[in-house]
Amino acid sequence: MQEESHFLIVGLGLLGGSYAQGLKRKGFHVSALDLNPESIAYALKQGWIDEGAVGFDEALVRQADSVVFGLYPQALLEWIDQYQDSFAPGTRITDVTGVKERIVAQVQGKLRPDVEFIASHPMAGREVSGVQYADCSIFEPANFIITPTSANTPEGIAWVKALAETLNFRHIATLSPAEHDKMVGFLSQLTHVIAVTLMNTSDNTHLVDYTGDSFRDLTRIAKINESLWTELFLMNKANLVREIDEFAAELAHFRSVLENEDTEEMKRLFRQSTQRRKCFDK
């Protein structure tokens, strides 16, 4: 990544806006495309982008050597189909998609051979969306996962790593797309399924006066972007179904331990969960 790099952000939402802000702070030239004129106007006013256009602008795409897609998965695939002819030769592309195996195969399968897509996942976010909530400080405590394939070059991988370093991510790691999707299936997607399911189990909103931090912590992520997460879940269906099945089997075991009043096994389960959870203390 060179000092004179020209970045283009396609999709100026919470993440795209945070990328723009962070890159601009480091002195890069940053432009952006978004369907919403207000998002472009906001980022211009904040000084996060040098120029922007609503929808598509051939000149902005052609002048960029570095492109970050902040789009939802299906929109990203459609954009590549429609506009990839406009990329300058040698352009490097990355994304922010939370599931990797399928999107990486599809983008790399259809992309021009003189443009390189090095996929990555910034594990940062907020429970709100939109460029007006963008804030590049959300990257500082966060993980950044690079998921290269045999289609990638060492130079391309180094470029996306430098991007993560520029944005001050705490921890940069490399996983295969398959390893990545298995990991997020458990750590992120299963937890969202559980939170959503707990809220949907019964309408207990009348209990709000009695609610403590345990319930609030467990259901915080039940406020969820319906369109984005439906896409992400379907793209990782096999992993997520397997994780749900394993969790459901463990839950059935706990139920039977309780039903049979097997106090020794219940205590063993509590000791095991306590022991394992300690590894995750910050």
Add this chain to the structure above:
Amino acid sequence: MQEESHFLIVGLGLLGGSYAQGLKRKGFHVSALDLNPESIAYALKQGWIDEGAVGFDEALVRQADSVVFGLYPQALLEWIDQYQDSFAPGTRITDVTGVKERIVAQVQGKLRPDVEFIASHPMAGREVSGVQYADCSIFEPANFIITPTSANTPEGIAWVKALAETLNFRHIATLSPAEHDKMVGFLSQLTHVIAVTLMNTSDNTHLVDYTGDSFRDLTRIAKINESLWTELFLMNKANLVREIDEFAAELAHFRSVLENEDTEEMKRLFRQSTQRRKCFDK
């Protein structure tokens, strides 16, 4: 509750210690019993109790007009069996037990008729135990639930309400023991079952480097006191088994929606969980 009240705390752990500290600050005479000499010594040194004894002390029990049991449920029942003859006539008793129906019936069933047990549940705690972690400020954001029965007098109920006010609980409510146990079965016990089960589903401690706040929030309460919670779960078995079954059914529904790629129903479930969760925002 009168200014010259003599309080006795039986069981000087996290909660018992916090009661002692809060009552002493308001100028009451406070004494304590605990099996652990170090706990008594600590509370004396902190100035939280005026006097204390290890194990049992007839004089301390007899001089008290107000008694708070900070014991585990089974230990509370055994203490009443063994020592209730020492209470002065007219003594008022409460507890801190997290499950009510069975314990209230058992204590009131065996208690001398000239001593009144008005059950209550301070919905406050920490993930640590022991008097050295006591801190009466944990009551300020917390709920206090009184669970009276036909065995209670208006004066007794007013006494325990005044106790909660003295300790600065944010919200004081009255529920029947059965309503209380149904509420904690969902809000507290089911959430602990889920957190423990998620940690026990598979040993994913190797994923610690990739873990974000979602997983940490969801599993914080998987660090759990094995002896106390085993007692509490068994005392609320019928409610908790039913809650687990309802949650498992909702989880099975989500799994089938995902398996069948029913995107419309998935989005509806996300919208519903988002809507309900908003009611629980502070």
